[in-house]
Amino acid sequence: MISRAERLANYVILSVFAVFALGPVVVILAAALGPADSGGTAGLANFAAAWEAGRFGTYLRTSLAVSAFVVVVSVVLSIMSGYAFGTMRFRGQAVLFYLFMLGIMMPSEAIAVPLYFDLRSLGLIDTFWSVSLPQVALSVAFGTFWMRAYFRASNRAIVEAARIDGASSWRILWQVLLPPARPAVVTLTVLVFMWTWNEFLIPLIMVTSESLRTAPLGLAFFQGQYTSGFTLLAAGSVIVATPVVLFYLFLQRHFVRGLLQGAVRE
Amino acid sequence: MSSRVSEGGRTSTSRPPGEPRRVAYLYLLPAFVVYAAFLLYPIGRAVQFSLYDWDGLSVGRWAGLDNYAAILADEGLRAAFGHALVLIGFYAVGPLVIGLALAAILNHAKVRGLGFFRTVVFLPQVIAMVVVAIAWRRVYAPDGTLNSLLGALGLDSLTRGWLGDYAFALPAVGVVGTWFETGLVTVLLLAGMSRIPADLYEAARLDGAGAVREFFAVTLPSVRGEIAVALTLTVIAALRTFDLVYVTTRGGPGTSTSVPSYEVYHRAFGLSQVGSAAAVGVTLTVVIFAISFGINRFADRRVS
Numbered sequence: 001m002i003s004r005a006e007r008l009a010n011y012v013i014l015s016v017f018a019v020f021a022l023g024p025v026v027v028i029l030a031a032a033l034g035p036a037d038s039g040g041t042a043g044l045a046n047f048a049a050a051w052e053a054g055r056f057g058t059y060l061r062t063s064l065a066v067s068a069f070v071v072v073v074s075v076v077l078s079i080m081s082g083y084a085f086g087t088m089r090f091r092g093q094a095v096l097f098y099l100f101m102l103g104i105m106m107p108s109e110a111i112a113v114p115l116y117f118d119l120r121s122l123g124l125i126d127t128f129w130s131v132s133l134p135q136v137a138l139s140v141a142f143g144t145f146w147m148r149a150y151f152r153a154s155n156r157a158i159v160e161a162a163r164i165d166g167a168s169s170w171r172i173l174w175q176v177l178l179p180p181a182r183p184a185v186v187t188l189t190v191l192v193f194m195w196t197w198n199e200f201l202i203p204l205i206m207v208t209s210e211s212l213r214t215a216p217l218g219l220a221f222f223q224g225q226y227t228s229g230f231t232l233l234a235a236g237s238v239i240v241a242t243p244v245v246l247f248y249l250f251l252q253r254h255f256v257r258g259l260l261q262g263a264v265r266e
Numbered sequence: 267m268s269s270r271v272s273e274g275g276r277t278s279t280s281r282p283p284g285e286p287r288r289v290a291y292l293y294l295l296p297a298f299v300v301y302a303a304f305l306l307y308p309i310g311r312a313v314q315f316s317l318y319d320w321d322g323l324s325v326g327r328w329a330g331l332d333n334y335a336a337i338l339a340d341e342g343l344r345a346a347f348g349h350a351l352v353l354i355g356f357y358a359v360g361p362l363v364i365g366l367a368l369a370a371i372l373n374h375a376k377v378r379g380l381g382f383f384r385t386v387v388f389l390p391q392v393i394a395m396v397v398v399a400i401a402w403r404r405v406y407a408p409d410g411t412l413n414s415l416l417g418a419l420g421l422d423s424l425t426r427g428w429l430g431d432y433a434f435a436l437p438a439v440g441v442v443g444t445w446f447e448t449g450l451v452t453v454l455l456l457a458g459m460s461r462i463p464a465d466l467y468e469a470a471r472l473d474g475a476g477a478v479r480e481f482f483a484v485t486l487p488s489v490r491g492e493i494a495v496a497l498t499l500t501v502i503a504a505l506r507t508f509d510l511v512y513v514t515t516r517g518g519p520g521t522s523t524s525v526p527s528y529e530v531y532h533r534a535f536g537l538s539q540v541g542s543a544a545a546v547g548v549t550l551t552v553v554i555f556a557i558s559f560g561i562n563r564f565a566d567r568r569v570s
Contacts, residue, residue, distance in 0.1 A: 010375045014383055017368060021387045021449060024401040027411050031404065077297035084293035096294065103305050105554055107506045109530040110547035114311035115304065117322060117540065137304035140297045169289055198394040200509040201531070216396040220513055223400060230404060237397040248392040252385060259391060260454050260495075 032238045037229025050235035053226065058211060059218030060239070063197055066214060069132045070196040074139035075189055079181075081140070082147020083173050087159065097148075103141025108134070112205045119206070130206040131214070135199060139192045146258075150184040151177065187254040194244050194255070215240040309551075315544035322540045333545035343546065346524045347553075349436055350505050353525065356440025357447050357504035358497055364444075365451035365496065370481055372452075373459040384456075387449030399513035402442045403429065406514075429515050435523045442510060447503065451496045458492035459485060494565030498558045505554055526550045 035042045036049065051057060084090070085097055115134055119125045154177055162176045178185070203217040213221065219240045223233055248255050316333050320326030337343045372380060390398065405411045406428035413425040428438040462485065470480045508527035511517060517524035517532065524532075526546055534543035 007375060007377070010371055010377050013368070013371060014377065014379070017448075018383060018386045020445065021390060023411075024398070024405055024445070025389065025393070027404055028397070028401045073300075077300065080293045081297035084290040088287040088290040088293075090287060090290040093290075096298075099306065100297075100301065102309075103301065105502060105558055106305065106309070107527065107547070107550055107554060109506075109508060109527045110312055110551045111305055111308035113530060113534045113540065113543050113547060114308045114315055116534070117315075118308070118311060133300060134304045134308075137301050140301050141305070144297060169287070169293075173293075194392055198396075200394075200396055200512070201527075204512075205531070205535070216394045216509075219394075219396050219400070223396075223513065233400060234404070237400050241393050241397040244392050244394065245389070248389070249385075252388075255392060256384070256388060256453060259450065260457060 028234050028237050031230050031234035034231055034234075037231045046231055046235040047239065050232040050239065053232055054218065054222040054236045055210070056215065056218065056236060056239050059213050059215045062212055063215040065128070066132050066135070066203075067193055067196045069128075070135045070139060071189055071192050073132075074136045074143050074192055075185065077136070077140050078143025078147050078188065079173070079178070079185070081144045082149075082151055083177070085144065085148040086151025086154070087177075097144075100141050100144045103138060104145060106138070106141070108138060108199075108201050112202055116205050125206060126208050126212065128212065131203050131212065134202055134206070135196050139195065143188055143192065146188050146261075147181075147184065150181055154181070183254075186251070187258040190247055190251050190254045191258040193247065197244050312544045312548050315541055316548050318541045320540045321538040322534070323538075326541065329541060333542045334549065336542060337545060337549055342521055342524065343529060343542075345521060346526050346529045346546075349523060349525050350507070352436055353440050353443060353504040353507055354501055356437070357443035357507075358500035360440075360444040361447040361451040361500060362493065362496060364448050365455050366486075368448075368452045369455035369459055370485055372456055373462075373485075374477075384453055388453055389449070390446035391450055393446075395509035396513055398442065398446060399510050402438075402445075403514055406438055430519055432519055432522050435515055435519060439507075439510060439514060439523055442514075443504060443507070447500045451500065454492050454496050455489055458489035462488045490565055494561050498561050501557055501561070502554055505550060505557075 032046055032050075033043055034046075036046060081100070085093065111134065115130075116125065119130050124130050158176055159172055162172045167176065197214075198216060199214070200216045200220070203212075203214045204220075207213055207217065219236055222236055226233060315326075317329060317331070318326035319329040319332070337347070372383075403410075407413075408425075408427040408430075412428065416422065416425050426434065428434050431438075466484050466488070467480065470484050475483060506527055507525050508531065511523055511525055511528045512531070515523040517528050527550065530543045530547045530550070532543075533539045533546065
């Protein structure tokens with residue numbers, strides 16, 4: 001059916017796009033492994049030097065703590081709210097669901113500015129909570145939507161059977177519905193982890209002390225201060241991007257599925 | 267008990283799942299408390315702030331709708347929204363056109379290495395925007411990759427500091443958007459096209475349709491839903507552009523790359539015009555809702 005020439009043309013087009021997509025990634029990787037800015041050490045030693053100069057150890061620790069908190073709390077809360085929306089009927093259901101949907105499209109800059117001034121008057125600015133709780137709120141909006149869709153499609157007969165056996169709604173959720181929901185929960189987990197790890201605006205606004213800077217924020221500051229070359233900056237960039245890229249390479253299916261099924265949040 | 271079961275069995279097919287349960291509120295409560303405190307309440311406060319002239323420290327002065335009127339009157343703010351429109355071209359329209367072509371080709375010819383291609387073009391989606399911005403700053407730098415490439419091709423006359431150029435800075439930022447959205451759009455359209463039944467193509471071919479007519483008569487109408495999703499995702503991403511502008515240009519040179527999201531930040535924390543910042547934020551939110559609602563209405567109507 002397909003001629004040789006057409007097949008060749010297809011491969012050329014594919015390759016051009018693969019090169020375009022990988023180009024900037026290669027630029028960063030090559031620079032990170034290139035000669036040091038001072039002309040001395042090179043290769044993998046650049047990462048150690050960047051780690052030292054950019055204080056990435058502290059930033060990664062903060063990012064890890066914030067991401068872990070946001071992922072665990074928002075996934076648990078989303079499972080519970082998605083369970084309510086997906087398997088129960090109650091007064092005000094539609095209105096409440098639309099309220100949650102607002103958050104999926106909400107640009108974080110619209111809420112971060114008023115939050116800054118309100119948290120400042122409460123003395124909560126520049127704390128772990130001011131960085132993580134707004135992100136829990138944003139993630140819970142998508143998580144509720146995601147888990148509701150899963151629970152709506154889940155097997156009603158099993159739930160009814162468990163209920164006849166006298167299982168409470170709490171036990172039905174955690175012991176009957178959740179075990180087969182693992183793929184949906186994993187997808188939600190990797191998406192929330194990626195969004196939280198990569199988030200820039202909320203830490204930028206909420207944090208002033210260096211110990212609370214997340215990895216992307218620390219990198220942006222490093223970029224502003226470190227001007228004597230590109231190698232260490234590139235190495236720092238690789239350090240910041242690597243955790244999510246590793247997750248992506250191992251759990252690609254979940255990233256693609258999650259991002260394609262209406263995940264509007266960034 | 268048994269009557270309730272049979273009733274439940276019947277209702278689950280004809281009505282939405284679930285039975286009336288008050289306990290639902292308990293399951294919603296924890297999520298709703300965080301959501302209300304850190305999202306709903308701040309939106310309300312944003313609307314309130316937007317009606318005042320406030321520097322963030324002293325007592326605010328009631329300004330009514332002045333801050334909103336300024337969005338129409340103030341040249342800088344009008345320009346920021348105009349720049350967002352240009353970015354929509356780069357983030358949404360460009361990737362859609364390229365994505366349709368790529369996906370149609372890939373779907374038509376079952377090429378090998380499709381899995382690898384998908385992994386590669388999707389990769390930009392997962393890289394932190396700060397890292398993306400730093401990589402592209404390098405590409406666009408006066409001594410950067412793009413100018414080296416142009417020099418190697420003998421096009422030295424075209425080299426410049428792309429991000430420092432009044433005419434080229436905004437398109438340069440836009441191309442970054444095209445770069446990271448094209449993969450998402452292609453993979454999305456590809457998924458849609460793979461679901462088109464083969465007999466539709468057979469029928470078109472029997473009618474004597476060529477590849478181009480086949481694309482417009484069969485492929486394009488079948489992926490209308492995917493196009494709507496792709497446009498919603500990319501238009502919203504374009505309107506929310508912040509990290510990229512913050513790291514690459516800070517709105518410059520001059521105000522040639524200022525965008526609404528950056529104006530919200532800049533006005534609140536750089537210029538101490540919190541009321542104006544809030545008004546821009548609220549307007550941006552309304553525009554995002556209106557556009558995604560409009561795109562989905564359009565897609566639904568065309569389907570029915």
